[in-house]
Amino acid sequence: MDAPGSNRSYWAISLRRFMGKKVGVACLSIIVVMYGAGIFAPLVTPYGFNDQNLDIAKQPPPWVGATVIEQTVVASLTGNRHEISMNEARLRMNKGQVEFLSGGENGQIDLGDRLSVQISPAGSWSHPFGTDRLGRDILTRIIYGLRTTVIITVITLVTGSLALGITLGLVAGYFGRLVDAVIMRVGELTTSFPEFFLVLIFVSAFRDPIKEWVRGIEGTLGFSIVQLGIADYLVLSAALAIFSWFGMARLVRGQVLQARENQYVEAAQAVGVPTPRILLRHVLPNVMGPVIVLVSAGLAGVAGSEVFFSFLGIGIQPPTPSLGLMIFENASISVLRSNPHLLLFPVGTLTVLLFTFNLLGDAVNDAFNPRAR
Amino acid sequence: MGAYIARRLAWLPVILLLVSFITFVLGRYGPGDPVEALMGQYHDPAVVERIREQRGLNDNVFVQYGRYLGNVFQGDFGDSFKFQGRSVNELLLKKMWVSAQLNIAALIISVTLGVSIGLFAALKQGTFWDTGTVAATLVGQSVPIFLTAPGLLLIFALWLDILPTHGWGGFFDTRIILPAIAMGVPGIAIVARLTRSSTLDVLGQDYVRTARAKGLGEGTVRRRHILRNAMIPVVTTLGFSLAGIAFTSFIVERFFGIPGVGDLLIESFFARDYPVINAVTLIGTTMFVLAMLLVDLIYPVLDPRIRLGGGSVAE
Numbered sequence: 001m002d003a004p005g006s007n008r009s010y011w012a013i014s015l016r017r018f019m020g021k022k023v024g025v026a027c028l029s030i031i032v033v034m035y036g037a038g039i040f041a042p043l044v045t046p047y048g049f050n051d052q053n054l055d056i057a058k059q060p061p062p063w064v065g066a067t068v069i070e071q072t073v074v075a076s077l078t079g080n081r082h083e084i085s086m087n088e089a090r091l092r093m094n095k096g097q098v099e100f101l102s103g104g105e106n107g108q109i110d111l112g113d114r115l116s117v118q119i120s121p122a123g124s125w126s127h128p129f130g131t132d133r134l135g136r137d138i139l140t141r142i143i144y145g146l147r148t149t150v151i152i153t154v155i156t157l158v159t160g161s162l163a164l165g166i167t168l169g170l171v172a173g174y175f176g177r178l179v180d181a182v183i184m185r186v187g188e189l190t191t192s193f194p195e196f197f198l199v200l201i202f203v204s205a206f207r208d209p210i211k212e213w214v215r216g217i218e219g220t221l222g223f224s225i226v227q228l229g230i231a232d233y234l235v236l237s238a239a240l241a242i243f244s245w246f247g248m249a250r251l252v253r254g255q256v257l258q259a260r261e262n263q264y265v266e267a268a269q270a271v272g273v274p275t276p277r278i279l280l281r282h283v284l285p286n287v288m289g290p291v292i293v294l295v296s297a298g299l300a301g302v303a304g305s306e307v308f309f310s311f312l313g314i315g316i317q318p319p320t321p322s323l324g325l326m327i328f329e330n331a332s333i334s335v336l337r338s339n340p341h342l343l344l345f346p347v348g349t350l351t352v353l354l355f356t357f358n359l360l361g362d363a364v365n366d367a368f369n370p371r372a373r
Numbered sequence: 374m375g376a377y378i379a380r381r382l383a384w385l386p387v388i389l390l391l392v393s394f395i396t397f398v399l400g401r402y403g404p405g406d407p408v409e410a411l412m413g414q415y416h417d418p419a420v421v422e423r424i425r426e427q428r429g430l431n432d433n434v435f436v437q438y439g440r441y442l443g444n445v446f447q448g449d450f451g452d453s454f455k456f457q458g459r460s461v462n463e464l465l466l467k468k469m470w471v472s473a474q475l476n477i478a479a480l481i482i483s484v485t486l487g488v489s490i491g492l493f494a495a496l497k498q499g500t501f502w503d504t505g506t507v508a509a510t511l512v513g514q515s516v517p518i519f520l521t522a523p524g525l526l527l528i529f530a531l532w533l534d535i536l537p538t539h540g541w542g543g544f545f546d547t548r549i550i551l552p553a554i555a556m557g558v559p560g561i562a563i564v565a566r567l568t569r570s571s572t573l574d575v576l577g578q579d580y581v582r583t584a585r586a587k588g589l590g591e592g593t594v595r596r597r598h599i600l601r602n603a604m605i606p607v608v609t610t611l612g613f614s615l616a617g618i619a620f621t622s623f624i625v626e627r628f629f630g631i632p633g634v635g636d637l638l639i640e641s642f643f644a645r646d647y648p649v650i651n652a653v654t655l656i657g658t659t660m661f662v663l664a665m666l667l668v669d670l671i672y673p674v675l676d677p678r679i680r681l682g683g684g685s686v687a688e
Contacts, residue, residue, distance in 0.1 A: 123450045151459075193388065194661040196620050204642065204650065205399045306516060311519075312623055315637045327519050331628045333526055333538045343523055351520045358515045 010093050010289065017367040027356045036352060038146035045137070049144040049321045053135035058339050060132045062123040132326075138341065142322040144321040149353070151233050152240070152306040153299060160241025161248040161295055166287075168245065168254025169281050174260060180253070181357040187246035193233025195243045199305075202239040202316050210235050236315045240305055246299065251294055289368045296364040300357035307350060323350050381666055392658050393445070397432030397438050409541065414636050421645065432651040453641075461652045464637065471658065472633035474544045483560025483618075488607070490561065491568025498573060500586040518621040518643075535544040539630040543550035552629040560618050564607060572603040590686045608671055 018024050037044050123130060129138040172183040190198070211231040260263060260283070268278050309315035310324030311331075317324055326346040335343050424430075429435070444451065450461035494506035529551060530538040537548045575581060576599065584598045585591075613614030634653060641649035 189384075189388070189391075193392065194620075194658060197392070198656055200642070201395055203397065203655060204645070204647075213402065307517075307519065308620075308624070308654060311627075313642055314636070328627070331522070331624075332630070333530060333628075336523060336526055337512070340527075347519050347523055351517060354517050355515065 011242060014289065014368045018363060021363045023359055025368065026051050027360040027363065028094065030352070031360065033232075034146050035150050037143045038148075038150040040057055041140075041143045041147045045143055047137040047140040049136065049141050050319050051136060051140075052224040053066065053131070056127070056131050057133055057135040058342070059127055059131040059135070060123045060129060060339070060341050061290055061345075062125045064123045064130075064341070097320045109361055114246050117123075129345045130339075132329075132342055138345055141321045141326060142323065142346060145323040145326060146348065146349070146353070148233070148310075148320065148322045149303050149306055152237050153236035153302045155233065156240045156244060156302045157295055157298065159237065160244040161298060162291075164241065164245040165248025166284070166291065168253050169249035170256055170283065172249065173253035173256025174275070174279055174283065183249065184253070187249055190243055191246055193243075195305075199236075199239040199309060200314055202242065203235055203309075206238070207231070207235050210238075230317045232320055234301065235304065236309060244302065247298070248294055251290055255290060256283055259283045292368050293361075293365045296357075297361040302362065303357060304354060378666070378670070385662055388662060389655070389659060393442065393651070393655050395440060396443055396647070397652050400436065400674060416666065423428075445655070450655075452646040453646055453649055456646075461648045464649060465634070465652055465656075468634045468637050471541060471631060472622050472626070472635070475556065475625070475631065476619055477547065477550060478544065478549050479556035479560065479618070479622070482553050482557035483564055486557070486609075487561045487564025488568050488600075488604075491565040491607075492572055492595075492603075494565065494569045495572035495576065495603075498576075504571075507569070510562040510569075512564045513558050514566070516558060518555065518559075518624050521558050522625055525551050525555050526628065527602060541631045541633075548629075552625045552631060555628070556618060556621050556625050559621075563610065567607045567611075568603060571606045572599060574601045575599050578602070664672070 040048075057114040127137050127139070129142065132138055132141070168183050168187075172180040191319035214231045214234070219288035265278060265282055268282055273281075306315055306322070307327070311321040311328045312324075313328070316325060323346050327343065329349070330339075330346075396529045432440075434537070450465070453459050453464055456464060468606070490506060490510075494503045497503050526538055536551050538551065540548055540549050554576055581594065581598050584594045589598075603622070622633060623638065624635040624637040625631070626643055637649065641653075
């Protein structure tokens with residue numbers, strides 16, 4: 001395959017076409033960076049995803065200064081005990097400093113004085129995206145959240161679309177008749193359910209058994225893996241995989257039905273090549289182009305589903321970080337008003353990820369789909 | 374066509390029975406015994422046994438399932454485990470109605486805005502407006518709800534301060550506007566793209582030229598000849614494209630503090646409140662499947678050429 005002149009093969013042409021697309025390459029780079037950061041998360045960031053530091057809770061990003069609220073004193077005050085009706089609770093919670101803009105010495109202030117209270121610390125470059133309400137570094141949590149997304153998308157696509165989908169598609173297409181009918185009817189059945197409810201049912205049924213099973217493995221292995229959130233990954237990926245194989249199976253089946261008519265397949269059958277070998281060596285390679293297109297088109301969907309289900313509490317459970325959970329915890333107008341960075345950074349990362357997936361899917365489609373132009 | 378609908382109709386009870394059976398079995402044999410949960414930590418086994426007997430929990434699973442199904446047909450989904458003494462109906466109906474209203478509002482916004490934008494782009498084909506609209510719809514279609522909801526909040530509530538942000542006041546309340554738009558954005562984009570392409574198809578048809586040639590006003594031509602024919606492909610794909618959007622209402626409800634099904638579902642899920650989960654799943658699946666069917670039934674109405682029942686196409 002590496003001989004000079006063999007670059008006229010379908011793969012080489014497609015790859016070259018893809019590399020010629022700036023958008024596609026840019027998307028691929030962004031995804032490689034994001035996935036790389038996710039996979040090597042412990043090496044990339046100096047913090048752990050659960051390292052709490054309440055002293056710097058809700059610290060904004062570095063380009064934002066300390067948040068200071070100024071208000072006129074309306075309640076009466078005595079001495080230097082800070083009995084300020086409206087701000088006392090906040091003072092305690094945020095360990096902020098009170099600074100008297102006017103009024104008497106030693107903390108004596110009078111009615112009508114202006115009072116300024118620092119309610120959140122200034123940002124610093126040691127936490128580029130700021131910190132959350134427990135003082136955990138948000139960039140670190142986003143990177144670990146990306147790792148969750150990476151793991152879920154990879155497991156789901158490899159087991160669901162690739163393993164299940166391609167195998168069942170090959171089998172259905174090649175053998176036809178009853179096998180074909182059964183596989184296609186079951187597939188139609190799964191797609192006529194709303195996916196959301198099926199995942200809900202599946203997760204509520206199998207989360208605990210799978211968790212027990214992982215605990216059992218942990219017992220034999222001797223070191224702890226439950227804390228890594230592996231059970232959650234397995235449950236959610238399995239649920240998503242079960243409902244994502246049919247698109248791929250249908251595609252592969254259709255391709256196989258076409259490929260089966262080819263003379264080289266007939267020739268292989270004639271010389272007695274065993275069926276699995278025919279499927280793998282002669283049929284499958286001719287199907288791979290559309291398969292790659294479909295997988296890249298499905299990336300955004302799986303990543304979006306993970307975030308969606310984690311947001312609803314069905315997917316990843318805390319303390320395992322997930323973008324969906326981070327968004328869920330901060331999904332309110334009051335957070336947007338007082339600490340927008342808590343919400344906007346996870347949302348921004350998710351948006352970039354999904355858009356890149358979509359653009360990448362288009363670019364791959366243009367490059368690898370033989371029918372595209 | 375008719376055979377297709379007949380097959381869909383035949384699947385309907387199968388799907389619903391399957392879903393209800395699975396959810397029911399999970400509720401009975403899933404983790405956590407409802408009676409022990411009801412009794413608390415310290416309970417007398419004899420009492421538990423008596424309650425189980427009383428509620429028929431010791432019967433064969435199919436007997437229990439049959440009884441459950443019978444109750445469901447009479448509109449009774451049983452009692453919630455978590456909120457003791459309250460029926461699922463009482464908990465669910467009000468919240469479902471809220472979510473349904475939100476979905477209807479989003480649907481109306483998607484269709485009206487989407488169709489207008491699509492028509493506008495098609496009538497201005499080739500101009501800056503057209504390309505701009507197409508680009509906007511491409512973005513709008515894939516923008517995640519997780520960005521739309523806080524984005525709209527930031528722009529309209531915090532910066533411009535012109536729309537209320539939080540809570541629920543019914544269908545005719547200004548508080549429904551932002552969440553409905555947030556839910557509607559992908560729908561607007563999808564409908565606009567569909568409308569644009571199908572309108573462009575129709576614009577080139579002979580009957581449009583004929584209508585203009587016989588002196589009909591431009592408004593009549595657009596309404597009667599262009600829009601009506603352009604809507605056929607839009608309607609047929611509408612159901613499938615919008616079904617997925619319904620589930621974003623769970624997210625929107627959280628962002629905008631709307632007391633819909635979303636929060637109840639999350640709570641029930643954590644508390645393993647199976648009667649509630651079962652009811653939501655069953656009702657949700659039924660509505661989903663029925664909506665799909667409805668779309669199939671609607672388009673013969675729009676296009677008299679399409680006939681159900683496999684009749685002649687000679688007209």
